[in-house]
Amino acid sequence: MRAAISSEWTKLWTTRTIWWALLAAFTLMAAAAGQNSFYVNNGDVPATSAGDVAVLSVAIAQLAFVALAMLVMTSEYSAGTIRATLSWVPSRGRLLSAKIAVVAAVTLAGGVLAGLLGGVVAAGIVDDASDITGGAVKIGIYLMLLGVLATGLAAALRGPVVTLVVLLMGIVVVPPLLQIPDISVLNGIADTFPGVAGDHFLSGDSNPYPQAVGLLILMGWAVLAVVAGWRVLQRRDA
Amino acid sequence: MAITLQKLTKTYGRTLAVDGLDLEVRPGRVTGFLGPNGAGKSTTMRMVLGLDRPTSGRALVNGRPYADYQWPLREVGAVLEAKAAHPGRTGRNHLLAMARSNAIPAGRVDEVLGMVGLGDAAGKRFGTYSLGMGQRLGLAGALLGDPGVLILDEPVNGLDPDGVRWIRRLLRDLAAEGRTVFVSSHLLTEMQMTASHLVVIAKGRLLADAPMDDLLGGHGSLEDAYYELTESAA
Ligand SMILES: Nc1ncnc2c1ncn2[C@@H]1O[C@H](COP(=O)(O)OP(=O)(O)O)[C@@H](O)[C@H]1O
Numbered sequence A: 001m002r003a004a005i006s007s008e009w010t011k012l013w014t015t016r017t018i019w020w021a022l023l024a025a026f027t028l029m030a031a032a033a034g035q036n037s038f039y040v041n042n043g044d045v046p047a048t049s050a051g052d053v054a055v056l057s058v059a060i061a062q063l064a065f066v067a068l069a070m071l072v073m074t075s076e077y078s079a080g081t082i083r084a085t086l087s088w089v090p091s092r093g094r095l096l097s098a099k100i101a102v103v104a105a106v107t108l109a110g111g112v113l114a115g116l117l118g119g120v121v122a123a124g125i126v127d128d129a130s131d132i133t134g135g136a137v138k139i140g141i142y143l144m145l146l147g148v149l150a151t152g153l154a155a156a157l158r159g160p161v162v163t164l165v166v167l168l169m170g171i172v173v174v175p176p177l178l179q180i181p182d183i184s185v186l187n188g189i190a191d192t193f194p195g196v197a198g199d200h201f202l203s204g205d206s207n208p209y210p211q212a213v214g215l216l217i218l219m220g221w222a223v224l225a226v227v228a229g230w231r232v233l234q235r236r237d238a
Numbered sequence B: 001m002a003i004t005l006q007k008l009t010k011t012y013g014r015t016l017a018v019d020g021l022d023l024e025v026r027p028g029r030v031t032g033f034l035g036p037n038g039a040g041k042s043t044t045m046r047m048v049l050g051l052d053r054p055t056s057g058r059a060l061v062n063g064r065p066y067a068d069y070q071w072p073l074r075e076v077g078a079v080l081e082a083k084a085a086h087p088g089r090t091g092r093n094h095l096l097a098m099a100r101s102n103a104i105p106a107g108r109v110d111e112v113l114g115m116v117g118l119g120d121a122a123g124k125r126f127g128t129y130s131l132g133m134g135q136r137l138g139l140a141g142a143l144l145g146d147p148g149v150l151i152l153d154e155p156v157n158g159l160d161p162d163g164v165r166w167i168r169r170l171l172r173d174l175a176a177e178g179r180t181v182f183v184s185s186h187l188l189t190e191m192q193m194t195a196s197h198l199v200v201i202a203k204g205r206l207l208a209d210a211p212m213d214d215l216l217g218g219h220g221s222l223e224d225a226y227y228e229l230t231e232s233a234a
């Protein structure tokens, strides 16, 4: 297992994808935090502390993390390297675990850093400079779970386009559509989507469920995606 | 036995790609795997490497399924297709990731790069490689774990005459060291020049498994022997 992780780690850092993704993530985070801070100062946004502003600003930067996580899996199929990779590490479970370990490490660390960056940017603009560390840790955990979800889903679907479409549906497209009519049944369904559950975890509101439940729902989706990906890898020819 | 196939069968939907192959591939010689395009050679090799799941039957390497080995690259080296590396990764980094996956010392990477004559291009990205350089990188990967068994799918496809000569020499040398070399081709003359033992398949079925000299003996040329085999099978 250590060898498989070491190999995936090497692969991650030896193409340009990771650098573009991190550059995009930090740029989007800083820009969104700056913009949101001005909204806060204008009283347009309920957030108050710098940490809250960072949490709000993840909405856009998360796409760079999701894309990075997904590409760790889908690039094996688009570049045609999956057969080579599986001949190095024939155990499908070991390969998927190694990829998830690498993605989780990078999205957690990258997420915390992005959260700190967003918090620092916001602290320079809004009055209340508190909660920066707490916000950054939440962002790191959220992006790590999202990254694991994306990796599992990518293993199940294989194609980058279909994977990204399904992810965006679950995170940013379908929940708002369900919430627009403001009917309680539809709102209840929206609350079970990974994007909304993640929002509840990040924002720390206790309506309709406590923060910890939001975290558990997001974890549930991540586990589901990983199991689906593992089963497809196990069953289908490479 | 280095490679053992037992009633190995694979169907894709309604296509019968490999049809009950029984075969043993021995060490110490180059075994050619000959058959027309679509005969099932690549499918057979993928099943040996645990990439495609047999519909029925088994494929074993040194008595065990490939996927059961913790460090398979130390057991088997394979060249399946020229596009085995990510286009954005350098040849050296590709081999480094490969070495790490099987706990092979990183120093071995430069050794195999030297063996295949790719030292200068190792720092370039795979996407810029010619077909011949890609094949050399594939061979470097196959040799990385110093394996006793080598499996090569159409390794001379698209190579220039120098490259073809080089591979032929390399394969014979590896067999002379006592390794098992199992190499596929749809080119008769290529097989005649490289292999000392020949396995012929068509439509997924075994047609012949014999020393090259025996096949040549009864006929004027390998070509005559081959067409007699494939026509009597059709
Ligand atoms: N992944 C696949 N899906 C469907 N059919 C396949 C697949 N791989 C091979 N085949 C079919 O199986 C047969 C054998 O193919 P292959 O093993 O590639 O032959 P060869 O390598 O001898 O040219 C062909 O009819 C081919 O079309």
Ligand SMILES: [Mg+2]
Pocket: B038, B041, B042, B043, B153, B154
């Ligand atoms: Mg083939």
